[in-house]
Amino acid sequence: MSRPPLPIGTWGSISTKVIKTDKNGKPVKHQSQTKFRDHDGHVRQVSAVGTSKTGAENALKKKLQDRARTNQSGELTAMHKVNHLLEVWEKRFGSLVADGTRSPTSLDTYRRALKNHVRPAFGAALSRYPRRRADSSQRCQRSPAIEPDCSCQA
Incomplete structure (x- = not known):
């Protein structure tokens, strides 16, 4: 049995990866991404960056919450x-x-x-x-x- 689709206005699990390191190999920029089911029914990739893993995840969550609120009037x-x-x-x-x-x-x-x-x-x-x-x-x-x-x- 297939997995049920994401409900409209929701997102899947968030993954985060290092996208930039300094000379010593220390991570300085992270990118978090997930799939979001827009209000038109299409699933789209959404991402955000931050200087830490938590910062990137929080920026993405903020972006997703704002996106989920649009068109709900x-x-x-x-x-x-x-x-x-x-x-x-x-x-x-x-x-x-x-x-x-x-x-x-x-x-x-x-x-x-x-x-x-x-x-x-x-x-x-x-x-x-x-x-x-x-x-x-x-x-x-x-x-x-x-x-x-x-x-x-x-």
């Missing part, structure tokens, strides 16, 4: 279900219908498509899908159906 987290994402989208589109900028018929059509096609196909936590896929449900793809308050013209 908003109503959705990786633990939300796809159905929750759809509910958020429906509310936003419903408010546009109430404002008169979108047609109630469009909302009915989208709700029917969500009920008959989208919701039955999904339901797992958002962390099961790469962030790029999950975000595409909220970001403009040149379609008012996907992004109701889109300013671009298809």
Whole structure:
């Protein structure tokens, strides 16, 4: 059985190596590195340097914590279900219908498509899908159906 993937926003074990020594062979620069699973679902190598092994590890941990915090604002987290994402989208589109900028018929059509096609196909936590896929449900793809308050013209 294969190893489970890193959860989004986490990192693996940290390894540290000496990258520079002085004339006497004494280590003067260390590099720590690990693999980090970014919010787009891709695993990337992240590294940091320091004058000691502990300094390099601490610099890397700081870098990883900062990286894990980015893109964690908003109503959705990786633990939300796809159905929750759809509910958020429906509310936003419903408010546009109430404002008169979108047609109630469009909302009915989208709700029917969500009920008959989208919701039955999904339901797992958002962390099961790469962030790029999950975000595409909220970001403009040149379609008012996907992004109701889109300013671009298809």
